[in-house]
Amino acid sequence: MSDSQKRFEIIVQKLRKNHHKITPQRLAIIQILSESLGHPSVEDIYAQLKNDFPTMSLATIYRNILLVKSIGEVLELGFPDWGNRYDGNKPYPHPHVICIKCKKIVDPDLESLIHMEKEVANETNFKILTHRLDFFGICGDCTAKQG
């Protein structure tokens, strides 16, 4: 079973356990969230579902994302300039690398963050609960295209 299939099952079972109804629209949205290829926006999800569900409403997508967020199974990345993006494949905080030209979002591997949380907690006297780290730049593809 693939990584995203596992995520799909986890989310669906968690919803069942909390007595939420399982509708075809809901399943389709969870399907996309559990893959989260490219970290889709609400509009991306809507575009992907319009064919299979011609009556699909944006409100349904918003409501279902809210539901999956409420059980902690999707990470919301808010960007004031280019809208919110979602990651239901890795719903825990992790760094992102964003191409400012093509809007691609990539997950790098970084170790030092947990250490940094402790450093910050000591220095500021905060109880650190979560974090967000984004790097913005230009990806290899876009650099190649433009020289």
Added chain:
Amino acid sequence: MSDSQKRFEIIVQKLRKNHHKITPQRLAIIQILSESLGHPSVEDIYAQLKNDFPTMSLATIYRNILLVKSIGEVLELGFPDWGNRYDGNKPYPHPHVICIKCKKIVDPDLESLIHMEKEVANETNFKILTHRLDFFGICGDCTAKQG
């Protein structure tokens, strides 16, 4: 001359050099941005200016922030849930620690970020231009209040 007075002068001179007119409203907004105590929101700035400028419009604040952003002298921190916050005192990327209860924003001192940028650049083949790092937690004051 204090730190924020220096910032005020830098921003005003940069605007003069670019042939922007210096109006009282503009100066008052730059004044607040150059201090950026607590990293104010647009509404915070509006509230502070209503007394001195009863006709002050939100549009004027938005336009002036946009102007100061365009010359790179204010850092915008977008939060989808609680609006945008601004830092004209330290307009370059730096980590923030945000209390999720009282919305206080603090600047911690951290070293390891430039090293991390290089690590990310090597691994992802991106040219990294900027970054953003936020830690979310509960500050000492709020912890004390609630036990």
Added chain:
DNA sequence: TTTGCTGCAAATAGTTTGCAGAGAC
């Protein structure tokens, strides 16, 4: 059969824009 979900439309919040008059230079 009950309860929650969907789809539509309207409402809302945050931000931007058009325009006429005022003010900086």
Added chain:
DNA sequence: GTCTCTGCAAACTATTTGCAGCAAA
């Protein structure tokens, strides 16, 4: 005197909400 800026109102975008009918359990 010229040209940008301000203030008001309207427009706009992203998201949320109310409600009636529908579908999952």
